[in-house]
Amino acid sequence: MVPRYARPAMTAIWEPEARYKIWFEIEAHATQKLGELGVVPMSGAKALWDWWATKPSIDVAAIDAIEAVTKHDVIAFLDWVAQQVGPEARFMHQGMTSSDVLDTTLSVQLAKAADILLEDLDALLAAIKRRAFEHKYTPTIGRSHGIHAEPTTFGKKLAEAYAEFSRNKARLQFARAEIATCAISGAVGTFANIDPSVEEYVAEQMGLSVEPVSTQVIPRDRHAFFFATLGVIASSIERLATEIRHLQRTEVLEAEEYFSPGQKGSSAMPHKRNPVLTENLTGLARVVRSAVTPALENVALWHERDISHSSVERYIGPDATITLDFALARLTGVVDKLVIYPERMQKNLDRMGGLVHSQRVLLALTQAGLERDASYRLVQRNAMKVWESDGQLSLLELLKADPEVAAALTTEQLEERFNLDYHFKAVDVIFDRVFGA
Amino acid sequence: MVPRYARPAMTAIWEPEARYKIWFEIEAHATQKLGELGVVPMSGAKALWDWWATKPSIDVAAIDAIEAVTKHDVIAFLDWVAQQVGPEARFMHQGMTSSDVLDTTLSVQLAKAADILLEDLDALLAAIKRRAFEHKYTPTIGRSHGIHAEPTTFGKKLAEAYAEFSRNKARLQFARAEIATCAISGAVGTFANIDPSVEEYVAEQMGLSVEPVSTQVIPRDRHAFFFATLGVIASSIERLATEIRHLQRTEVLEAEEYFSPGQKGSSAMPHKRNPVLTENLTGLARVVRSAVTPALENVALWHERDISHSSVERYIGPDATITLDFALARLTGVVDKLVIYPERMQKNLDRMGGLVHSQRVLLALTQAGLERDASYRLVQRNAMKVWESDGQLSLLELLKADPEVAAALTTEQLEERFNLDYHFKAVDVIFDRVFGA
Amino acid sequence: MVPRYARPAMTAIWEPEARYKIWFEIEAHATQKLGELGVVPMSGAKALWDWWATKPSIDVAAIDAIEAVTKHDVIAFLDWVAQQVGPEARFMHQGMTSSDVLDTTLSVQLAKAADILLEDLDALLAAIKRRAFEHKYTPTIGRSHGIHAEPTTFGKKLAEAYAEFSRNKARLQFARAEIATCAISGAVGTFANIDPSVEEYVAEQMGLSVEPVSTQVIPRDRHAFFFATLGVIASSIERLATEIRHLQRTEVLEAEEYFSPGQKGSSAMPHKRNPVLTENLTGLARVVRSAVTPALENVALWHERDISHSSVERYIGPDATITLDFALARLTGVVDKLVIYPERMQKNLDRMGGLVHSQRVLLALTQAGLERDASYRLVQRNAMKVWESDGQLSLLELLKADPEVAAALTTEQLEERFNLDYHFKAVDVIFDRVFGA
């Protein structure tokens, strides 16, 4: 975890106190059910919940001190709870193994993390939607291969991002449902020393589903899929960040990350406003993605379990979720405050002197009865002049002045072919599809 | 594609002929709709479908020859079709771009690939299920960290694999639905020269959903998610393959890949039967997984599109799907014919002289009124003798002969604690959860 | 292997015939040494080499047919050779295991592949060097964050690429030396049935070094390091390809991939020349890099060896080397024929109206005795006008006309600050460092 790329709510999930609270709840719910089953006295759970009702703070240092002696984190925690609650605490953890607590806790943490990320996605989607409608009809050049292609609108470009992050939301909801399982099944998952109903009860209380079959641990394909999903979301962040970096480059400058009034660029040059936020997001995307491969390598544990996954998860659990949360929030801020320059978009659109419309003229000439080859030649000889002028000449004006062209098409017909609106007639359909009618 | 790791049905999806057939169908459906819209004469689509009804074979070499001249694959194909169909073919492809055809075709190919993989998963699940029920109550030792832990059943171990591959099936269904989209939207996705209803019609005819918004190409987050899902499935294959490799090792030998009667090991030594299929699967899992990172890197195309994704997909499209298909089928064969040695499982279970039951004896002594420390001491002094004998002594016999133990527990009580069935009482619950009641 | 991204010389290394030739040489050299040691008659090697001297062609189909029966590739090959050579061939392979042949052959293949890649790098370096000297003093704007920063020269930019690929050459030489080892050491690497001197002799004859200790196989950390090195080279290709893609984009257009005179863009628009080669190289870099992770995962074979690495290497061995060879050659062609537009570079340099020199003016004012704050204010008020004019105004002219500035700096002093040569004075030093004095 790198503090500068971390936000408090997500970070809190991974702090010891939060983890211990989840441990307690799992243990207390299990004790409750064990009481109802008659395995332990009901007084056990009551004592635990009574204490919990006092909203006690968790003394992490004290637990650490016990762990330094016992060399076992769960036992240390149980001892500390017993010190607080008294002898009734001895009914905790009956028939359970450490992994029952540890793995179910990780499920809770990842589910909570997913909830924050889903909120992040909602905020991002809202920001994108607002800007998309704002620029629904702002003309801009569409580019394939980095080269001008045909006109589009800036709102339509943002609609693409909206659709992409909507898919990411659905994926994350799917992955969240997968990861949110509870396993309380003993040393090799046979429920030898604990009834399956305890697992079912705790799952329900903790808002989890029951792990149908476990092996001391929850199977790691669930975690692999979860982190793979985060990796896809990160790649979508990289895509939108890359788009903005392109738009901000000196020669394009169709949009810029917001600079606060007092903020200075790195020098005396007023143009030196760097897209540092989106560059940073590009890097953060790489970081989140780097969790995918080790998560996939974690799946093939030996037999009922080995513990090789654990150290990996100590890194990627916090790192991937905290970084992605930060990145989504940063991207939301970038989109929300993005400075958009419609005039510059128009200027760039026009910088080819109307060459982007040459295809439509070609078609018009053909429809007017000229051979395709002849049409092509007519367009090209004018287009080449425009091209060589680096956009200083206007294709429309040259065509109007070309007698062969003029013989085939009226000025009105020609001008119609340079009408941008021709390209925007389906924007409504697209917006309906993406944002709902 | 490595031929030895390829099966015909999946390979066929990626062959030129199959691709051209999909191209034709897309073009012909589009021409049909364009006819209905009045953009082109209805005779265009009719001529195409009439020719298609003759079940013509696709002359790949002829198309290649044209492409060598035109340097453009889609144009070469259209020219060849026009040669076959005649002048009515000129109404094909009106207002479309090459990517409309290429990208929709990739969707069809990946969806078909997913269908085969889903069948593969069904076959694998059926094999696992059959073997799981066959060995529902076959005792075997559960191992954590590679060390004997507590008894379980071999059927329960297979139930784990069943549950894991069931999840993989659900994931692949989700990913298939995501990838199966159709885009016919023009150079920058604005439908400038083609009506959105053409896209909708072709999508319906091809069994695809409509891409809500495209950019000349279908967004690559869909593909990234698809390949990431294949990577998760591959990791699950690695897990089960690793389990079998462990079971077959000389010292364990609880199960073996099937060797045909005539098949010889590599030498005169009859023990030299190597788990080469599951080792191979371990390697193939790495291969399938290696598609995930480049697929994630493909997402951030520049602006409306660049073509960097294309070369990547020429490798990973066939490689990941063909390899995974082969691997699933190979794993199904391995599971189906796996030679399972229950006697050896029992022998391994017993090799610790009953030490796996020591915990239950400890608990029994405590419940019989002894202090926990005293109980532990009693168990340990007998357990250590068993341990030092490398399993030659029997913990049960030693305990029976220990007067302090005998004072606390009757022979019957002791023997009950060595009862394997204690561990199997929830197998039914687990099977109900996994396979349905 | 994707044929369109493959060149014949590299592909040939991976074809069956080439492999069988290496097999033969290894076997024949070993038989020679075994003869000298008196283990087998000298007539064995003589018969082999006599046959080899006839330059026999390898009948791959015949060997395949035998393998279909024996189910063992090395035995099939030995049988086929025996059919050709006669009974003396029975002295081949004495005391050897299949892996002795297979693994040493892979070393030879990878070393040969490295030799081709080293030649590719030499060709690329030569092309870069030629263009670097050609444009040693061609002014162009240096960009950080995609934003204009300070002037540099195009030759200096190419010098960076030269230095980077020189490093890659050194890395590949290091990795080639590592991979080029010979192991002929028997079933678990103990030389139980073959003398170490055979290994030493074969190594020398095949141009390899001796593997100091092997385990039936050559340790896979060597291969992992080799493929990791290829991954680094691929990333350097991506960097230069990305640079060219940026330079070719419509708004920048400082350089373009070569288009042959007859070649048409995708439309009537003459600007539509897409950087498809460098986009393709970006994708191919992802493909080569994707070999790194599975190669790293191949290292941890079980005990003396398992065969999980083998299937992985059947993919990444050919794919990574063939693709990288193709990519290096393609990049060499791109660099060699790159169309460079110095006028456009100058135009882009000037497009900020001289703002790139504002820092130097600021410094000059300070040195002329003004307070830094005052200097900054003076520069900024003129710079902002230039900025707002989108480069239509000239900073130099505005400064000359600003009485406060004129009071501090003469016209000559001002003009000196707009002198591009100031930025180029160390180009010679850099070229000496990179290309040698």
Place this chain on the structure above:
Amino acid sequence: MVPRYARPAMTAIWEPEARYKIWFEIEAHATQKLGELGVVPMSGAKALWDWWATKPSIDVAAIDAIEAVTKHDVIAFLDWVAQQVGPEARFMHQGMTSSDVLDTTLSVQLAKAADILLEDLDALLAAIKRRAFEHKYTPTIGRSHGIHAEPTTFGKKLAEAYAEFSRNKARLQFARAEIATCAISGAVGTFANIDPSVEEYVAEQMGLSVEPVSTQVIPRDRHAFFFATLGVIASSIERLATEIRHLQRTEVLEAEEYFSPGQKGSSAMPHKRNPVLTENLTGLARVVRSAVTPALENVALWHERDISHSSVERYIGPDATITLDFALARLTGVVDKLVIYPERMQKNLDRMGGLVHSQRVLLALTQAGLERDASYRLVQRNAMKVWESDGQLSLLELLKADPEVAAALTTEQLEERFNLDYHFKAVDVIFDRVFGA
């Protein structure tokens, strides 16, 4: 960084104080050289070094407080130094850019990290060597595919690890030399405002080589190669860790991680000593490896630089080096204290009832004049009995009692074929190669 997987010396490299110290040294050396060049007064450097000679502590909090205002880390640091040193400090940083300091500092940090890792490797090599010689002739079974193959010695197995980590040392030395470069070359690497001799001087003082050509930043192929090398080392750690995990599993138990006398397993069962350290190392290897892909993705920065690499390096710089340092040290401890069971190795060797020698008997029968088929049949009919007895019968005894075998080979001849030393005769040669004669 996960504290439990971190050691102080390596962690210290990445702490703010250490970074600031390097910053200071770079700035002070540069000021010194600028003084010698007459660009600034010599008093500047003198003031800096005089203050430094007082061994001042770095007030990280104070610098942070300034950065909170200036929003620029290097400026904040310079301001703080100026507060300490006084007005002479204004001569610092003349003509330099922040990246000159930041990137050169990262080089110093990575070089220092490499030095610690090289020490770690030396310690690991020493431990492996000691144990290798200790068990140079300890017989153990060699295993291919997890199946018993032929005898080897445990020392020879350790020699493999020694050779592998020796290679890793050479790789890291190569990578360290590559990463240890100094760049002080200005905004786009042209030395516009600073003389190249400053870079040369600082490089020499800091123990670095000169970056031949930079672009504001040091090219990231260097870093990519560095992290790729760490990834290879991590994979070698995984290999040795996996070997130990295999050896410790219940059925094998040829070696065990050391357990301190007071240490308890997880239960009353004395066999429950888990190889948790080597399992942990397996996971940590995945973590270190996960740095490779993002490091490769960092290479293709845009134009002269973008800042996407920076966030990645904030994670992987500390994480990969700290984790690898910890892992090497942990592995050294595991090897150093590994509990090795030669008797158990012998027992496992014998568990096949001598079947591992069947090949040698087969050869002996052939050499005694029997047909190969007949020999095979004789060996096999006895071998199968041994195999079916699960190693309870002895192949040697059965062969002695087989009249057909006895007719061909004397008892003495038979016994010679069961002599383990046959397999160990080249151990000396191997040790000479690996450890030096």
